[in-house]
Amino acid sequence: MTSVFVTVGTTSFDELIEAITSPAAVEVLKARGYERLVLQVGKGALLPGPAICPQICLQAFRFKDSIAEDIRRSHLVISHAGAGSCLEALGAGKPLLVVVNDKLMNNHQLELAKQLHSDSHLLYCTCSTLIETLKTMDVSVLQPLLPGQPSNFAHFLDKALGIR
Template sequence: MSKKVFITVGTTKFDKLIETIMTNDILKELSNRGYDHLILQIGASTIDPDCTPRCGIKKIEFFKLKPSIQEYMRSADLVISHAGAGSCLEALEARKHLIVVTNELLMDNHQLELAEQLGKDNHLYHCTCGDLLETLRVMDLGGLVPLAGDNSEKIARAIDRLMGF
């Protein structure tokens, strides 16, 4: 049975994440974990990803933006996302295994604080592009704790606190 990974950068431009995902090492590790179908949502990127099947990945597809990514989230077995609060919440509320990749180029990196807190609570894994491969190698998705109920308000308060509101 096909296992699908959905990668999202939201509306941002996070070329480094897309480039990292498309490396042979990452593709091989995803394949070793049983994934064989990638869908990349590349946002504002100007990259034109090579969608040639390789390294055990049988199908690779991409798009820039859609009115909703909900169907892609729902159909994914694993979500790899930028650290935007909306994308994180959408994946967690859909009860998806989630790896959040923070963008080190952001100056005011409140996204890192959010990812660290959700990681500390065992809701997700978080990393940078530089350590994504190691995260994939050591992750134990069975150890992740789903969000209980609708925690949007609780998480929104935590984000407000982190932002100083």
């Protein structure tokens, strides 16, 4: 079953949960071939049940020890712009649409989303542009985020400190 996994991390982002479960968003997801929507809603006030989106298989939960399996099973990840959530989805090689919370002041998350977007690793939008982004997105243009190479930094430090 083709699925979308939505995560807000450990925070609260009810506006994203409302936007992705809106009839218009669900209609776009269905038109794009998605049959299942899994929501990790965090500390938010909302915990939607299947009745809110009868045209798609909906599952929602607040927290789990790990969302790695949910990400692995998904065909598209939609995430808040937290660095941990972004890196986990990108590390799993999943197409990622980041929804920036434009209600936050001094929003450093926008900087992260813009940079990763300019490097062709993800797509991003806000809640107000989510439906249009879902309609027009082309995840085939996304490039994988290559794993880091911490040994390069360790070698640099060794050389700088005269250990090597």
